[in-house]
Amino acid sequence: MKIVEQLLFLVLSGAAIYLFARNIGKIRRNILLGQAEEFNDQPKLRWNNMLYFALGQKKMFSNPLVAVLHLIVYAGFIIINIEILEIIGDGILGTHRLLLPLLGSSLYTIFISAFELLAVLVLLGCLVFLLRRNVVRVNRFTKPELKGFPFKDANAILITEIVLMSLFLLMNAADLQLQSLENTTNGFNGIVSQLLTPLVSGCSISTIECIEKAAWWLHILGIFAFLNYLPYSKHLHILLAFPNAYYARLTPIGKMSNMPMIEREVKLMMQPELAADLPASDAPMKFGAKDATDLSWKSILDAYSCSECGRCTAACPANQTSKKLSPRKIMMDTRDRITEIGKNIDQHGPTYTDNKKLLGDYISVEELRACTTCNACVQECPLLISPLNIILELRRSLVMEDSNVPNEWAMMFGNMENNQAPWKFSNEDRGNWAKS
Amino acid sequence: MVKVLSEMAAAGESPEILFWVGCAGSFDQRVQRITKAFADILNKTNTSFAILGSEEACTGDPARRAGNEFVFQMLAYQNIQTLNNYNIKKIVTTCPHCFNTIKNEYPVLGGSYEVIHHATLLQEMIKAGKIKMKEAGDFKGKKITYHDSCYLGRANGIYEAPREVLQALDADLVEMKSCRTKGLCCGAGGGQMFKEDEPGDKRINVARTEEAIATGASVVAAACPFCMIMWEDGVKQKGKEAEIELKDIAELINERMV
Numbered sequence: 173m174k175i176v177e178q179l180l181f182l183v184l185s186g187a188a189i190y191l192f193a194r195n196i197g198k199i200r201r202n203i204l205l206g207q208a209e210e211f212n213d214q215p216k217l218r219w220n221n222m223l224y225f226a227l228g229q230k231k232m233f234s235n236p237l238v239a240v241l242h243l244i245v246y247a248g249f250i251i252i253n254i255e256i257l258e259i260i261g262d263g264i265l266g267t268h269r270l271l272l273p274l275l276g277s278s279l280y281t282i283f284i285s286a287f288e289l290l291a292v293l294v295l296l297g298c299l300v301f302l303l304r305r306n307v308v309r310v311n312r313f314t315k316p317e318l319k320g321f322p323f324k325d326a327n328a329i330l331i332t333e334i335v336l337m338s339l340f341l342l343m344n345a346a347d348l349q350l351q352s353l354e355n356t357t358n359g360f361n362g363i364v365s366q367l368l369t370p371l372v373s374g375c376s377i378s379t380i381e382c383i384e385k386a387a388w389w390l391h392i393l394g395i396f397a398f399l400n401y402l403p404y405s406k407h408l409h410i411l412l413a414f415p416n417a418y419y420a421r422l423t424p425i426g427k428m429s430n431m432p433m434i435e436r437e438v439k440l441m442m443q444p445e446l447a448a449d450l451p452a453s454d455a456p457m458k459f460g461a462k463d464a465t466d467l468s469w470k471s472i473l474d475a476y477s478c479s480e481c482g483r484c485t486a487a488c489p490a491n492q493t494s495k496k497l498s499p500r501k502i503m504m505d506t507r508d509r510i511t512e513i514g515k516n517i518d519q520h521g522p523t524y525t526d527n528k529k530l531l532g533d534y535i536s537v538e539e540l541r542a543c544t545t546c547n548a549c550v551q552e553c554p555l556l557i558s559p560l561n562i563i564l565e566l567r568r569s570l571v572m573e574d575s576n577v578p579n580e581w582a583m584m585f586g587n588m589e590n591n592q593a594p595w596k597f598s599n600e601d602r603g604n605w606a607k608s
Numbered sequence: 609m610v611k612v613l614s615e616m617a618a619a620g621e622s623p624e625i626l627f628w629v630g631c632a633g634s635f636d637q638r639v640q641r642i643t644k645a646f647a648d649i650l651n652k653t654n655t656s657f658a659i660l661g662s663e664e665a666c667t668g669d670p671a672r673r674a675g676n677e678f679v680f681q682m683l684a685y686q687n688i689q690t691l692n693n694y695n696i697k698k699i700v701t702t703c704p705h706c707f708n709t710i711k712n713e714y715p716v717l718g719g720s721y722e723v724i725h726h727a728t729l730l731q732e733m734i735k736a737g738k739i740k741m742k743e744a745g746d747f748k749g750k751k752i753t754y755h756d757s758c759y760l761g762r763a764n765g766i767y768e769a770p771r772e773v774l775q776a777l778d779a780d781l782v783e784m785k786s787c788r789t790k791g792l793c794c795g796a797g798g799g800q801m802f803k804e805d806e807p808g809d810k811r812i813n814v815a816r817t818e819e820a821i822a823t824g825a826s827v828v829a830a831a832c833p834f835c836m837i838m839w840e841d842g843v844k845q846k847g848k849e850a851e852i853e854l855k856d857i858a859e860l861i862n863e864r865m866v
Contacts, residue, residue: 426763427712494809545798571675580803592665603661606610
């Protein structure tokens with residue numbers, strides 16, 4: 173019987189890890205479908221960013237209460253997963269609480285009690301988060317782009333964490349009850365689970381053994397399921413926050429990326445000797461981004477890292493005044509589109525095109541036109557994501573590839589070309605203010 | 609007295625600092641008053657400066673952010689040629705958009721200068737005692753609020769300089785609901801200034817004006833010409849022209865300095 177359980181555990185954990193690795197591999201491939209951009213400068217600053225913004229969640233602390241809750245749920249969940257090491261060890265070796273004899277009962281009690289306290293904190297944190305989404309209905313959680321899967325996704329994660337923590341506590345309570353029924357010496361105690369033993373106190377030894385075993389299996393199976401749910405969920409941010417912080421752009425957020433191809437064209441026209449050093453390319457010129465694969469790979473990593481928290485959208489002046497633009501939707505659309513492109517590659521091969529585009533089929537012209545480039549979304553994002561970068565690349569394509577420009581902008585471009593100002597004034601008069 | 613750089617150069621002189629006026633500062637009647645106020649301050653403090661006059665062109669910011677890189681690159685090329693030909697080292701500008709573009713986006717195209725926004729220059733001049741305020745402060749007890757420009761604040765991290773400048777007025781500085789990193793845009797950036805709004809239930813400048821009204825401030829201070837134009841319009845729409853005075857920090861200082 174024991175050997176069957178051990179084999180089953182090995183097969184299931186192997187399958188869970190294999191599936192997870194395969195899906196992460198696909199996400200990595202999808203990210204690398206984006207355009208090349210180098211981020212190898214200033215490694216020290218990059219490691220620091222990872223430490224402060226990913227591990228330390230620094231930007232969350234502009235709202236300290238939510239930040240502390242988030243940090244507890246995150247840290248609690250990670251630390252409790254140390255206990256997973258014991259569970260995996262028990263699963264493979266067919267042992268029961270293999271660390272107990274190694275640590276001795278008092279040390280083990282301290283460990284388990286610390287984990288249990290954290291579990292309770294995580295549980296409470298998740299409850300508060302559930303209330304904020306479903307009862308208090310915090311404004312940024314009620315926007316249209318969260319309807320359907322994204323809303324259920326968020327609730328599913330919170331409920332799963334609550335269930336996993338409950339199973340962990342129940343398992344310990346059942347164990348404590350067994351210890352007392354069997355008069356075990358060298359047992360352990362749990363600061364929280366000892367309060368929960370009445371839950372199982374009326375049961376027979378075999379029933380409690382069953383409960384303990386079931387809680388153990390459900391807990392570890394839940395974790396395997398959770399692991400494999402990550403690649404489909406906004407919860408992926410618990411992993412991608414780290415590379416995303418490392419590869420964050422270090423330039424001032426007001427600086428737009430240069431387009432060397434156009435710089436070269438202009439210099440060839442005006443002063444050819446200046447263009448000599450600029451890289452020429454035989455590839456057909458493509459301006460800005462029409463589809464997700466035209467974006468920098470960093471923008472795709474941004475999209476996969478997005479936790480859909482909506483701080484960007486809450487801060488967006490266009491969204492606040494009921495325009496169609498929502499920076500969060502820009503990120504969600506980009507992720508949905510690159511996922512679709514990835515699926516197409518899996519099903520039909522790398523050359524297949526579905527005649528869909530990020531610009532038009534996912535993100536509308538009206539959304540792009542509403543942006544004031546104020547950088548509030550970039551400033552707000554706790555994960556150092558830039559929705560603005562995507563908006564600006566799509567705008568470039570809209571204007572330079574499709575000549576899709578509102579009349580007033582066409583006039584503005586014309587004035588800038590002919591009069592060197594966005595208004596129709598003669599540039600000769602530029603200094604006139606100084607004469608009067 | 610404002611000197612044009614070409615004339616100065618013809619006389620064999622060169623200014624310490626170039627005053628980059630910008631399109632709004634040159635052509636918009638309201639913003640011209642800001643330009644003149646700042647030029648006044650430069651004269652009163654005996655600062656050696658010049659303007660480019662008709663040799664200045666738009667930096668290209670609105671075209672680039674609207675998506676037209678060609679127009680941006682043309683204008684950037686033209687400006688960098690002009691600035692490099694005159695061997696310009698230091699530039700001051702009253703426009704955060706010009707400031708951001710010349711400071712952050714011209715270097716990669718071959719134009720590297722020390723660029724300073726007038727908020728920072730005024731702060732330095734006050735600190736150094738070059739600007740002295742009149743004794744009788746007519747601002748005593750008056751509430752004044754400062755509107756953060758996106759391209760000065762978030763884009764370049766300049767939040768304290770304009771506020772320190774306003775401290776010199778001896779007024780009661782109050783903050784709007786959204787300020788500093790959370791400052792609400794005036795609605796002009798990214799080329800919005802030059803086109804109609806997309807459909808929505810409110811104009812952004814009106815939303816921002818409501819935040820200022822809520823503070824009870826009698827003066828809104830700005831440090832960006834485009835914000836100023838949007839504010840004029842927002843305050844008019846709310847019918848608050850009589851209650852709220854709109855001023856650039858340069859105007860406020862110029863009116864009350866010795």
